[in-house]
Amino acid sequence: MQVTVPNDAPGQEPRPRPEYGEYASPEEQEQAIARSQPREGSVGPDRQAQAMPAATPVAPDHAPVPATPAPAGVGDRMVTVFLLALGLVYLIGGAGGYLALGKTLDTVYAQFGLGDYTPTAATPAFGIAIVVGQAVIWIVAAAWSYRRLSSGRRSWWVPVLGAVATFLVTVVLFGVLLAGDPAFLAYVSEA
Template sequence: MSDGESRPRPQYGEYATPEEQRARIQRPEVTEALEAGVAPPAEPAPAADSAPRVRGPLADRIATFVLLAYGLVSIVSTIVQLQDFPGYAERAAQILGVDATYTALSAGYVWGAAASVIYGVGYVLTAWLTWRRLRRGRIAFWIPLVGFVATTLLAGVCVTIALTADPAFLSALTGVVAN
């Protein structure tokens, strides 16, 4: 009696190739065909649109969409206000209780427009990165928060440059802050 005859017939596919094992696990009709001694049916090609979509936690998706919606409303209103930078600066001074007139009009319009572009591009970039992360089923609520901070810091630099272009206005503002 040789080793092949004394050994019991495999029952669990230990001699199956990895491809055969995967086929049997994923498609029961392959198992039936192999047990019947028939060539297994060809594996159907997956459709391009049938790629599985992974979804992250519902609470994360809700929080992410709420943050993006709030950000959109905030960005649009800020961009509209920055288009009239002298008015924007004077409203900021009024909030601080200062009666000052912004007079560096050309610098205000240029830097206000630059801040508007930064806000717009920052929002679009944030929304795109958020969408990519959500499509992968990963936690994404933090991306709008980081995008807000980064965009606000960059746009704040532009607003600060515009405010420092008018020394009298800046002096009136710093006088209030010093007191």
């Protein structure tokens, strides 16, 4: 026997009263369980399962369960901090060479036998752009790592991603700078 309940929305048909879940009273739940049990003498589940007391059904929660990533351990924190520190040492140690990029490239050219580097008016600007780009990437990686570590998520890969981004920015800026240098172009055309 189904009992109908009036719907709260105007103009809606009445809906059947739920038999299971949070809207059914305990008495209605017991009645529904009794109706769903196999009758005596019928072929059904194992007798031991029939002898077990019936549990009150609980309405399933249909909300999706978010996937929780594995919590970050001490090793992840140590690796993340180590990689960030290594990146900071690289940034500070290389800043002097990039800020005097004309002299640095002249030294590199002499070591590789490329001739003399001819600095342009843009050479100091490229050096500053490299240092600023590396600093911004390091700050973003450090802040992102901190947020991930604070929330207990793995973060070792964030400084690695920052290192790859730093490398790409540096190579692109060097490539643009050296593409206009006659000594470098002559060396490349000979090879």
